Amino acid sequence: MSVMQSLSGSISSSSSAFLAPTNFTSSSRAQNVPLPAKSFRICKCVAAPQEQITAYKTKVSRNANVAKLQAGYLFPEIARRRTAHLQKYPDAKVISLGIGDTTEPIPEVITSAMAKRSYALSTLEGYSGYGAEQGEKALRAAIASRFYKNFGIEEDDIFVSDGAKCDISRLQVVFGSNVTMAVQDPSYPAYVDSSVIMGQTGQFQKDVEKYGKIEYMRCTPENGFFPDLSTVSRTDIIFFCSPNNPTGSAATREQLTQLVQFAKDNGTIIVYDSAYALYMSDDNPRSIFEIPGAKEVAIETSSFSKYAGFTGVRLGWTVVPKQLLFSDGFPVAKDFNRIVCTCFNGASNIAQAGALACLSPEGFEAMHEVIGFYKENTDIIVETFNSLGFKVYGGKNAPYVWVCFPGRSSWEVFSEILEKTHVVTTPGSGFGPGGEGFIRVSAFGHRENILEACRRFKELYK
Amino acid sequence: MENLQSGYLFPEISMREFEHTQKYPDAELIRLGVGDTSQPIPDIITSAMAEQAQNLSTIEGYKGYGAEQGNTELRVAIAETFYKNTGVKGNEIFVSDGAQCDISRLQMLLGSNVTVAVQDPSFPAFIDSSVILGRAGKFQKETSKYGNVVYMNCSPQNDFFPDLQTTPRADIIFFCSPNNPTGYAASWHQLKQLVEFAKSNGSIIVYDSSYASYISDPTPTSIYEIPGAREVAIEVSSFSKFAGFTGVRLGWTVVPEELLYSNGFPVIKDYDRIVCTCFNGASNIAQAGGLACLSRQGYKAITSVVDYYMENTKIIYEALTSVGLKVYGGKNAPYIWVHFPGMSSWDVFNKILEKTHVVTIPGSGFGPAGEHYIRVSAFGHRDCILEASMRLKTMFS
Numbered sequence: 035m036s037v038m039q040s041l042s043g044s045i046s047s048s049s050s051a052f053l054a055p056t057n058f059t060s061s062s063r064a065q066n067v068p069l070p071a072k073s074f075r076i077c078k079c080v081a082a083p084q085e086q087i088t089a090y091k092t093k094v095s096r097n098a099n100v101a102k103l104q105a106g107y108l109f110p111e112i113a114r115r116r117t118a119h120l121q122k123y124p125d126a127k128v129i130s131l132g133i134g135d136t137t138e139p140i141p142e143v144i145t146s147a148m149a150k151r152s153y154a155l156s157t158l159e160g161y162s163g164y165g166a167e168q169g170e171k172a173l174r175a176a177i178a179s180r181f182y183k184n185f186g187i188e189e190d191d192i193f194v195s196d197g198a199k200c201d202i203s204r205l206q207v208v209f210g211s212n213v214t215m216a217v218q219d220p221s222y223p224a225y226v227d228s229s230v231i232m233g234q235t236g237q238f239q240k241d242v243e244k245y246g247k248i249e250y251m252r253c254t255p256e257n258g259f260f261p262d263l264s265t266v267s268r269t270d271i272i273f274f275c276s277p278n279n280p281t282g283s284a285a286t287r288e289q290l291t292q293l294v295q296f297a298k299d300n301g302t303i304i305v306y307d308s309a310y311a312l313y314m315s316d317d318n319p320r321s322i323f324e325i326p327g328a329k330e331v332a333i334e335t336s337s338f339s340k341y342a343g344f345t346g347v348r349l350g351w352t353v354v355p356k357q358l359l360f361s362d363g364f365p366v367a368k369d370f371n372r373i374v375c376t377c378f379n380g381a382s383n384i385a386q387a388g389a390l391a392c393l394s395p396e397g398f399e400a401m402h403e404v405i406g407f408y409k410e411n412t413d414i415i416v417e418t419f420n421s422l423g424f425k426v427y428g429g430k431n432a433p434y435v436w437v438c439f440p441g442r443s444s445w446e447v448f449s450e451i452l453e454k455t456h457v458v459t460t461p462g463s464g465f466g467p468g469g470e471g472f473i474r475v476s477a478f479g480h481r482e483n484i485l486e487a488c489r490r491f492k493e494l495y496k
Numbered sequence: 497m498e499n500l501q502s503g504y505l506f507p508e509i510s511m512r513e514f515e516h517t518q519k520y521p522d523a524e525l526i527r528l529g530v531g532d533t534s535q536p537i538p539d540i541i542t543s544a545m546a547e548q549a550q551n552l553s554t555i556e557g558y559k560g561y562g563a564e565q566g567n568t569e570l571r572v573a574i575a576e577t578f579y580k581n582t583g584v585k586g587n588e589i590f591v592s593d594g595a596q597c598d599i600s601r602l603q604m605l606l607g608s609n610v611t612v613a614v615q616d617p618s619f620p621a622f623i624d625s626s627v628i629l630g631r632a633g634k635f636q637k638e639t640s641k642y643g644n645v646v647y648m649n650c651s652p653q654n655d656f657f658p659d660l661q662t663t664p665r666a667d668i669i670f671f672c673s674p675n676n677p678t679g680y681a682a683s684w685h686q687l688k689q690l691v692e693f694a695k696s697n698g699s700i701i702v703y704d705s706s707y708a709s710y711i712s713d714p715t716p717t718s719i720y721e722i723p724g725a726r727e728v729a730i731e732v733s734s735f736s737k738f739a740g741f742t743g744v745r746l747g748w749t750v751v752p753e754e755l756l757y758s759n760g761f762p763v764i765k766d767y768d769r770i771v772c773t774c775f776n777g778a779s780n781i782a783q784a785g786g787l788a789c790l791s792r793q794g795y796k797a798i799t800s801v802v803d804y805y806m807e808n809t810k811i812i813y814e815a816l817t818s819v820g821l822k823v824y825g826g827k828n829a830p831y832i833w834v835h836f837p838g839m840s841s842w843d844v845f846n847k848i849l850e851k852t853h854v855v856t857i858p859g860s861g862f863g864p865a866g867e868h869y870i871r872v873s874a875f876g877h878r879d880c881i882l883e884a885s886m887r888l889k890t891m892f893s
Binding site: 090091094095096100103136137138139140148160164167199202227228231372373388 | 500503534536538541547554593599608620628727728743766770775
């Protein structure tokens with residue numbers, strides 16, 4: 035590998051934390067770390083060190099599916115750009131409204147339950163080893179009761195996990211590589227990326243910025259961010275997120291009824307991501323299981339990440355109704371259970387204690403206060419962009435604001451905003467081709483940062 | 497998924513336990529089946545976790561998403577504690593929620609077109625996850641083996657180390673040492689052979705060292721003690737049996753930078769991608785606990801618990817040997833592997849359960865070469881271990 039090649043090393047397949055300046059002692063090998071543009075000089079080619087020419091390679095082929103991925107996962111890329119920006123402007127006060135990372139402390143009623151559980155693990159009576167892979171009984175019951183009462187979902191339909199993102203990949207393992215899938219366009223990147231990794235897709239087609247074999251269901255202002263199902267081809271699986279990340283749009287009862295009917299007619303399974311349901315202001319369904327017939331066609335996945343600030347604590351759940359069957363009559367829940375027992379070993383018992391506290395009356399109220407805080411942040415951002423004359427979407431039912439920059443490249447707008455205001459956002463095209471021309475602004479942050487960011491936006495776009 | 501023959505082994509054992517307690521509600525069941533830790537976690541570690549939890553309620557202490565690869569401090573601590581002098585660096589370590597989960601993530605990384613070799617007997621997750629990923633071929637009832645998997649027999653005849661000269665090539669070799677279930681820990685020379693075998697075949701070793709902390713003699717605790725291993729091996733390990741973290745959930749995987757696919761692409765880059773896409777980091781509270789485990793005091797405290805389990809192992813080992821049973825393992829691992837020549841392991845399991853109310857695990861659950869063996873795990877309160885040993889002695893004398 036020549037010196038030139040190692041200087042222009044690719045940033046793909048890497049996360050920012052991976053490449054971020056750390057205290058690791060660096061090895062003598064070239065590490066493919068990209069250098070900031072201004073230090074790029076003309077280099078003479080020198081003979082590569084002997085060890086690089088004769089580097090031992092195994093005979094194991096790289097997984098062609100992983101090789102199909104075009105770049106790193108979206109959010110580590112955003113983090114990497116943020117880090118690079120900080121290196122360029124070490125004195126800038128960078129405000130992060132990119133990655134949807136919660137910022138506010140977790141209410142004490144919840145953290146003290148986790149502290150209590152931790153201490154208990156030091157006692158004979160309180161020590162517990164392996165938990166049930168599906169989750170602790172009390173927590174499963176509390177989730178069923180709190181979120182799914184009256185919808186016929188029972189405790190044993192609930193599988194507690196370390197988060198929705200992890201569950202999405204476990205569901206993909208259940209489905210296998212021979213299924214076809216549909217996603218909203220734009221959508222949360224984990225659906226597409228996990229599908230590519232599992233081998234469900236074809237190659238990436240650069241001209242349309244889509245992977246082959248995926249059905250992209252365009253969601254735009256023109257169709258009220260709900261796909262025209264009459265133009266959607268049948269697939270085995272449909273990933274549907276509502277309230278939506280990134281557009282912030284929430285599907286109505288009528289729309290979800292259509293979706294369930296569509297799935298029923300086509301023998302399709304819906305994977306319904308309801309991680310932002312508690313952000314809903316409008317009177318829309320919070321769970322797909324509010325729709326009659328949904329238990330026979332849908333799986334629902336959710337998370338405490340954005341409800342309780344558990345982004346680092348890690349707790350989520352997936353509902354697989356008993357009524358959901360594969361084409362041969364085999365219950366999907368049985369296979370999901372097998373995956374959970376074989377490929378997973380349960381969520382952390384301490385995190386589960388925290389989740390249980392979240393669902394107590396006191397905990398639930400406290401959670402709502404924090405959600406309310408982020409919703410106020412969202413209002414401030416929406417109002418700011420509205421006042422500047424932008425077409426603004428979302429923000430009402432989700433902590434994301436979807437701002438239209440017609441005719442412009444979203445990565446360009448992202449860079450412009452970052453460069454000129456030191457505010458990190460997320461370019462819409464990171465969520466799919468349907469996101470081009472949009473920027474996602476997330477509303478997680480301390481109030482003063484939100485206000486400051488908005489002040490800077492007003493300065494830039496006045 | 498259809499290719500799997502039954503439920504995962506350990507929930508099956510739990511089910512049988514449950515049925516037994518229904519049948520004999522007054523019996524004092526002693527569980528030496530599933531290798532579940534039983535002793536409390538030392539205070540110094542749980543108070544670190546409690547403190548981290550409480551900090552999450554403060555503005556200064558609140559943390560959201562962590563790096564998917566794990567906290568830098570913890571990654572460095574793992575490198576310094578377990579991989580001193582082996583060249584393993586913090587940035588080659590990926591912190592996770594446990595080895596079982598990492599095995600499946602590695603399977604997703606490698607994809608369905610690779611061939612796999614496992615020890616026979618071995619921890620069932622290696623085979624089961626291979627079946628799930630579609631590369632095991634069809635199950636053959638006559639041999640109790642999956643068609644496309646290479647089974648490397650490990651038995652008393654070959655000192656529990658496979659005869660590599662007669663082992664066909666596979667892309668991936670799963671190797672667990674100290675071994676679950678046989679308890680055997682491979683020697684430096686044996687591991688050197690394994691690394692050379694992998695090198696000459698261009699294979700990748702996935703080395704499971706979850707029980708390394710149970711080694712009490714100079715046997716290698718990491719594959720990276722072997723020269724050349726960095727180019728051929730991934731290592732997976734866990735805080736579960738080391739620190740009683742079976743419920744807390746923390747582990748790690750090492751992917752050396754030198755490990756390359758056939759086209760020269762570094763495996764670590766793809767693994768990082770998997771970790772960023774299919775995972776979101778281990779719980780920050782568990783990671784705080786992990787860091788405390790690796791502090792001077794914490795490490796000392798945990799080692800006492802490991803010693804406690806090894807003392808348990810000794811008690812069981814001696815009890816079974818004293819009644820003339822053929823007993824293996826138990827020296828560098830908390831598992832004892834008992835030979836019942838000519839007998840079906842499920843039959844022996846049932847007989848033991850019925851007669852002594854002690855739960856063990858039938859060897860065939862770990863692969864066809866486990867037939868005629870029973871695994872007895874040594875996790876448990878001392879009084880239970882002593883009681884179980886007495887009951888087993890009585891049954892077999």
